[in-house]
Amino acid sequence: MKISFCCTDTKAEPWLAGLRAALPGDEVEQWEPGAPPVDYAVVWMPPQQFLDEQPQLKALFNIGAGVDALMKMRLPLHAAVVRLDDAGMSVQMAEYVSHAVIRHFREFDGYEADVKQGKWSYRKPRLRTDFPVGVMGLGVLGERVATTLRQFEFPVLGWSRSPKEIPGMQCFSGDAGFEDFLSATRILVCLLPLTPGTQDIMNRKNLSRLMPGGYVINVARGAHLVDEDLIALIDSGHLAGATLDVFRTEPLPPAHPFWQHPRITVTPHTSARTLREESIAQIAGKIAAVQAGLTISSLAGVVDPKKGY
Ligand code: NDP
Ligand code: OXD
Numbered sequence: 001m002k003i004s005f006c007c008t009d010t011k012a013e014p015w016l017a018g019l020r021a022a023l024p025g026d027e028v029e030q031w032e033p034g035a036p037p038v039d040y041a042v043v044w045m046p047p048q049q050f051l052d053e054q055p056q057l058k059a060l061f062n063i064g065a066g067v068d069a070l071m072k073m074r075l076p077l078h079a080a081v082v083r084l085d086d087a088g089m090s091v092q093m094a095e096y097v098s099h100a101v102i103r104h105f106r107e108f109d110g111y112e113a114d115v116k117q118g119k120w121s122y123r124k125p126r127l128r129t130d131f132p133v134g135v136m137g138l139g140v141l142g143e144r145v146a147t148t149l150r151q152f153e154f155p156v157l158g159w160s161r162s163p164k165e166i167p168g169m170q171c172f173s174g175d176a177g178f179e180d181f182l183s184a185t186r187i188l189v190c191l192l193p194l195t196p197g198t199q200d201i202m203n204r205k206n207l208s209r210l211m212p213g214g215y216v217i218n219v220a221r222g223a224h225l226v227d228e229d230l231i232a233l234i235d236s237g238h239l240a241g242a243t244l245d246v247f248r249t250e251p252l253p254p255a256h257p258f259w260q261h262p263r264i265t266v267t268p269h270t271s272a273r274t275l276r277e278e279s280i281a282q283i284a285g286k287i288a289a290v291q292a293g294l295t296i297s298s299l300a301g302v303v304d305p306k307k308g309y
Contacts, residue, residue, distance in 0.1 A: 001023075001025075001026045001027070001040065001287070002026070002027045002037070002038035002039050002040075003023070003026055003027065003029075003038055003040045003041065003287070004028075004029060004030075004031040004035065004038040004042070004050075005019065005028060005029070005030050005031065005041075005042045006031040006041055006042070006043050006046040006047075007043060007044035007045070007063060008044060008045040008046065009045065010063070012030045014276060015063075015276065016029075016030060018276060019042065019280055019283070019284060022281065022284035031046075033049060033053070034053070038054060038057065039056075039057070039058050040057065040058060040059050040061065040287055041054065041059075041061065041079075042061045042283060043060050043061065043063070044062065045069050046060075048073055048074060051074060051075055051076055054076060055076045055077065056076070057078075057079040058078065058079060058080070058296060059080045059081075059082055059296050060076075060082065061287075062082065062083045062084065063084060063274050064083065064084060064274055065083050065084050065086075065089055065140065065141065066083070066194065066221060067083050067308075068193065068221060068309075071303070071308050080296045080302050080303070081302070081303040081305070082286065082299055082301050082302050082303070083303055084274065084282065085140060086140050086141075086144075087275060087278040088275040088278040088279075089141060089272035089273075089274070089275070090141050090144035091144070092272040092273060093141045093144065093145055093191070093271055094144050096267075096271035097145045097148075097149070097217055097219060098145075098148055098149060098152065100265070101131075101133055101152075101187055101217070104241065104243070105128070105187075107126075111123070128152075128154055128155070129155060130186070131154060131155075131186050132154070132155040132157060132184060132185055132186050132187070133155070133157070133185070133186070133187040134157040134158070134182065134184070134186075134188050135156065135191060136188065136191060137159075137160065137190065137191035137193070137220065138166065138171065139160075141272065142158065142160075142189075142192075145191060146158050146166065146169055147168075150168045154187075155169075156168070156169040157169060157170045157171070157181055158170070158171045159172045159173065159178065159181040160172075161174060162174075170184070183209050184211075185210055185214070186210065186211040186213060186215065187214070187216075187217065188202070188214060188215070188216050190216075190217070190224050191219060192220050193220070194223055194224060195307070195308035198224060199223050199224065200223065200225075201224050202224055202225040202226065204229035204232065207229060207230065207239065208233065208238065210239070213240045214233075214238065214240065215239065215240050215241055216230060216239065216241075216243075216244075217242070217243045217244075219246065219271040219272070221246050222244075222247035222248040222249070223248055224246075225244070225248075227256075227257075227258065230242055230264075231257060231258075234264070241264060242263070242264050243264075243265040243267070245268075245270065250268075250269055251268065286299050286300075286301075
């Protein structure tokens, strides 16, 4: 089998070496314009020219969990899109979100500021029951985050497209469950895929429904959040603040107000990184399974083009 590697913003050599070692019977090459046709591609934000030149592709293995950028492109007619299915991301996401929730709940920013001024001060302990955490998106990452937060005994609520039952948490689904989910949530975590149905979902109307003193943690995509609505609701006092890892434009432009806002913590799209070894093992395992006779559609992480994730 022939496999092309076509990833923007990614150092190709270690990926090529890893894929070749994991698939010794296959040909793995970095794509160059005009290259001969291949069977599979390992991609991250490939140029449209690559997709147009390879109409025979059977599958595109995305080296990320989110496929929103890919789904906006003109894809080869019969190519399945396969996203990373965890591959070491869920534990990172659970760490990141737990850190952000606990930092806010335990007022560690306040302690840090006090210590900088040489102040030995106590704050009144807050009640966990006053800080229900609502996780939007209960997929591979969202469910791991939600169950980790339960370990810290936060009340946890979840919202997904289809109904779910997860022990220890109240699950809501679809449009019918959205308002009740929001109004019972104080700390909102976004782990939705970016699709036409979820774009701008954290807007003024929806964020206003959060409990007073609400807090927003966006670790999915920047376009889920309406930036100016978040700032207005923090400045009005309805929301206490936000931790944001993803932005409409990345890197976040130097003049963007998020950088300097005292109640907003910014990180550079780093909450769950693609881990090369785990990702190569997963993708090579899937290619080998297909070569051994498994249908591509039965692989974990195959994207449903109708749903867009
Ligand atoms: P999954 O596809 O496994 O899960 C998506 C979840 O969102 C599912 O529970 C799904 O519901 C739910 N969902 C989708 N659309 C809707 C909707 N319209 N209304 C309600 N619920 C909806 O994705 P992952 O957990 O693997 O990843 C989530 C996102 O995280 C990725 O798409 C990516 O954008 C982002 N990400 C960010 C990273 C970072 O470093 N910041 C790293 C990795 C991923 P159902 O279960 O019913 O299908
Ligand atoms: C991803 C990401 O989608 O890194 O994997 O954001």
